[in-house]
Amino acid sequence: MNWFKQLFSRRRVYNDLSEEIQQHLQEKIEELVASGMPRKEAAAAAGRDFGNITLVQEDSRAVWRRPSIEGFFADLCYALRTLRKTLGFTATAIVTLALGIGANTSIFMLLDAIRLRSLPVQNQKDLAEVRITDSGHQGMGLNQQYGELTRPLWQEIRDQQQSFSGVFAWSVNLRYVGRGSEMRHFHELRVSGDFFRVLGVRPFRGRLLMPEDEGACPMTSAVARYSYWQGELGGRDLSEGIKLVVDNELVEIIGVTPPELYGMVVGEGFDIAIPYCQGKDELRRDIFEVSVMGRLKPGVTMQRASAEKDALSPAIFEATIPSGRTAHSTETYKHFRLAAYPASTAVSSLRKYDRSLFLLLGIAGLVLLIACTNLANLMLARGSARQREMAVRLALGASRYRLIRQLFTESLLLAATGAAGCCLGAVVEPSARLVAFDRGSRGNSPDGHGLACAPLRSWRSGYDVRRFRSRAGAARYSRRTHLCDENWWPGNDRRP
């Protein structure tokens, strides 16, 4: 790091140099005076012999300089000074840029979380979801969020399908852990025994659920998500035996999932995964509560898997007809068809706004483009106002390249400040909203909020005010929380 050291010892080097040159001249003058020359003449002679002092100093300093880097810093300082002089212009430019960039980034983040980012599991491309085709099961039985099929349907699919190397079912619920005043809700991920094996998730601690864990109710073993284990459970050693009371049943945490696994739903992580259990009664045939996914066998295409599901459909639906329905309803049910769909990205209730999102991204891009055009116009106007300055600099010997570089540096500074402003907004905004939205009302809010929340939900965690209030004391308040309240989600009808 020699040049690094040089960069900081520069001032000393320059001072040494100046002093050295002064001493040199003094010595020369004194020598000449000693040989009988008047002091005034001696000084002139010494200067003559030495040459151009300023030039010598310049040349000597230039040895230590890195012209490109120092030129850039000089440009930057100058740019800062000029921008400070025209505050109005600077503020306009920065705000325009920050808004343009901010709008684009947030829309893109939303799109990325919902549409582009894959589930953090092995070979996501092979994952497929089995759903009823067309409009699905709408108007038939009870629908839970993200529920596509009934559990009897899931069992039929599991037993009859051939094209998947493994299948699993999952559903999400809000349930309660603890007793009495200690009671608090958690996000449950109900899974079939094969869930983690088919996804290819390795345990972070302990072991994950296996097919053997599925059995008769009540379930006694569960797996905690990394963040829940770290937060609510305090990262305790599993060998101590962590037992939780879930709806009055004792459940033991046998393992922890790796940190990167957030769950199956975008922005809505789970806390504890519990396997499905089989109660004494027969499973309800009219509750559409599970999502069924599978991993394609090697060499099997999505089309083939879909065709197979289609062929199996009549028998499967025949075997699972809900009782007590009208003839028309039963007939409709029997004519449902199953199909396989790619499921490499996580599920989201915003998925249905897919095309609007792309459109929104396009519009945001256009807005940024307009912002840039505006800015270019502003710069142009400013350029003509700065003609004089440029002329002076050219006259003083600056090259065209140097002036162009100066202008580029200014633009770069503006753009960087705009981006920084955008970042600042992203940091300040959540806390501002925390204040603004915590006004008591917890009902369904317009979809717009969900849209605004989603990107933040996907990458930030903050303090959940509601949780803070509902608990007996701040001491028990844990930091594992969601920034956006679940109830804000459009179409979400669950209540804590």
Added chain:
Amino acid sequence: MKKSEQRDLFPGALEMMILRTLKRQPLHGYALVQHIKRTSNDLLQIEEGSLYPALQRLLKEELVKAEWAVSSTNRRVRIYRLTAAGAKHLEHEVSRFEKMLEGITRVLARGES
């Protein structure tokens, strides 16, 4: 006028002379330039100031090192000293220069005959 005189010294010549002088004994800038002038019988007409950029270059490449001291005339001076790398560099440069000089001399001698 001065410029053309300076151009007569090929690049690196001044550095070579400085290194050679310092090899004999450590000196400060003024003494260095006086020594070079004296030894060359004032044939080279070196501008005294041109010594300093050359010294800075040598310092940067760590061929010489410098430290402040007080001279016999009770003056604060910066004494330059040859480093091991400098000695090696000098040897290399001198042998290169001698080859060059020999080549030039031969060509000039051939031209005369």
